[in-house]
Amino acid sequence: MERVLSAALTGARRYPVVLAGLLVLAISLLFEATGEPTAGGLVAGAFAAAVGAWTAIGMVRDLLRGQWGLDILAVTAIGATLAVREYIAAVIIVLMLTGGGALEDFAAGRAKRELTALLERAPRVAHRQTDDGVEDVPLDAVRPGDVLLVRPSEVVPVDGTLASSAGVFDESSLTGESLPVERTEGEPVLSGSVNGTGAVLLLATTTAADSQFSQIVALVQQAAESRAPVVRLADRYAVPFTVFSLALAGLGWWISGSAVRFAEVLVVATPCPLLIAAPVAFLGGMSRSAKNGVIVKGGAVLEILSRIRTAAFDKTGTLTQGRPELVEIRPESGLDPHELLALVASAEQYSSHALAASVVEAATNRGVDLLPVESAEEVATNGVSAVVDGRKVHVGKRSYVTDMLGAEVAEPPLRPGELAVYVAVDSEPGGVVVLRDAPRAEAKATLARLKRAGAAHVLMLTGDAEATARSIAAELGVTEVRFGLLPLEKVEAVRAAAPRPVLMVGDGVNDAPVLAAADVGIAMGARGATAASESAGAVVLVDDISRAAKAVEISQYTVKIALQSIWLGIALSVGLMVVALTGVLPPVAGALLQELVDVATILNALRAIGGRPHGRLARDF
Helix, strand or coil, X not given: XXXXXXXXXXXXXXXXXXXXXXXXXXXXXXXXXCCCHHHHHHHHHHHHHHHHHHHHHHHHHHHHCCCCCCHXXXXXXXXXXXXXXXXXXXHHHHHHHHHXXXXXXXXXXXXXXXXXXXXXXXXXXXXXXXXXXXXXXXXXXXXXXXXXXXXXXXXXXXXXXXXXXXXXXXXXHHHCCCCCEEEECCCEECCCCEECCCXXXXXXXXXXXXXXXXXXXXXXXXXXXXXXXXXXXXXXXXXXXXXXXXXXXXXXXXXXXXXXXXXHHHHCCCCCHHHHHHHHHXXXXXXXXXXXXXXXXXXXXXXXXXXXXXXXXXXXXXXXXXXXXXXXXXXXXXXXXXXXXXXXXXXXXXCCXXXXXXXXXXXXXXXXXXXXXXXXXXXXXXXXXXXXXXXXXXXXXXXXXXXXXXXCCCCCCCXXXXXXXXXXXXXXXXXXXXXXXXXXXXXXXXXHHHHHCCCCEEEEXXXXXXXXXXXXXXXXXXXXXXXXXXHHHHHHHHHHCCCCCEEEEECCCCCHXXXXXXXXXXXXXXXXXCCCCCCCCEEECCCCCHHHHHHHHHHHHHHHHHHHHHHHHHHHHHHHHHHHHCCCCCHHHHHHHHHHHXXXXXXXXXXXXXXXXXXXXXXXX
């Protein structure tokens, strides 16, 4: 009961005109019931006239700025009902007009539930361990290297690694995975995840501003404030609808010879759905995407995703696992396999490429000690040059090592799916390290889902050699492959791709330029790509490429529901106007029916949160 009263008081403070309208309506009906209709009419008429005049002032200001809106219909309807002394109907129109904001807030709040849940859960303080115990500090005061205490059921404040022996965390709000995730000492823990039933220690690896959760919160705020093209399209419907409504009301007056008929038609011609339904549907779609581990940066991104006709993919780390396994070491120039692996791994630890991490991991697993590195420089997408234990080492693509040596490097025989990392040591060919990067288990099904969703043209873009690229493409059923590409060439390939719009899916780090060049880019952000990557329109927070297909499916359903809600509101309003044209719909009854139309249309728009697409895609939700 206390919560209900609190909510009522909050609503009264936020929407005083709505509260006043309800009181005026109650007083007017009370006067009617006690046989004093004149007094009730004076109260209702004065209130409706005051609100109508205030709205008219705003309407005139908008018209002077060249902006048309549905306020014209509302003001005209209020004036008409007052003129024919339908005071109760005038108050109901005022309630419909002023209550639109309250209805929109309610619907938008419901639609943004998953988005706002992230914002509401954002921690404000952290428990930092010191020599004297544990102290609470503002989140902004946390620095990398701080040891933090995370109590049971608390939200992890910053990105870090687990300093306790083990812990269980709920990452569902970040990744959409419903099952708790177990972590052991030294493993990474995402900020924004919820600790389990036992307190744990966390070694902070970032500041609060640089943590994944803070960047997701920034994305959520950006998404919630965005407007999609279809929402602006709904605004443009206001002009022809206004003209049509006034013309139909005028026709009713002319046919009947009564101004009452004019008022009866206009009473049902104030479709709030045009202003509310589309934004609510898009907020619902973005909320649903967030629940499924995809942060979409705005309604415009959803709108473009719904029309995708071409899907382009990076290979390494996107269509493939991104964690290649070392399968063979082939040394040259008198080196032995152990020595070659030590040199390569020592240099590759300074590279951000996915292959480099695999080489370093393989060396560690084989008990190979890394050598001291005097200097290292990464040449983006090509390789690494380093001075390792006094020896000049070049590691990377065949073309890169060839350029460094000034002589052609032979291409070794490789089995399907294998790739070679070429090495030069002290200006001599050092051999190759052979790895195999297997396709993701979900990749083939994801491509099939995108094709069903309308992206009939699929291409793979990679900087890898032809043999490796074609092997992976054949395994996944991709017919168009571009291999040996530099970043600029990937950008040119996406710009030239047709039909459009073009979706590009990549890792969000090395693929930043091509993600920006596409009509919409989706970054796989689970492996180090910052969630706030400005190059992508959406970020997948879980290491699962199928979420890209899910985002497309959700966007298509969202746009369908938004347009359906707009036309539903228009159709029902036009139907009521035609009925009112015959004179069988009194103003008060028409005003109440229009309120029901508003509610029905908003409820339909809310289906974007949890409704299911029809057909074969339904089972994927």
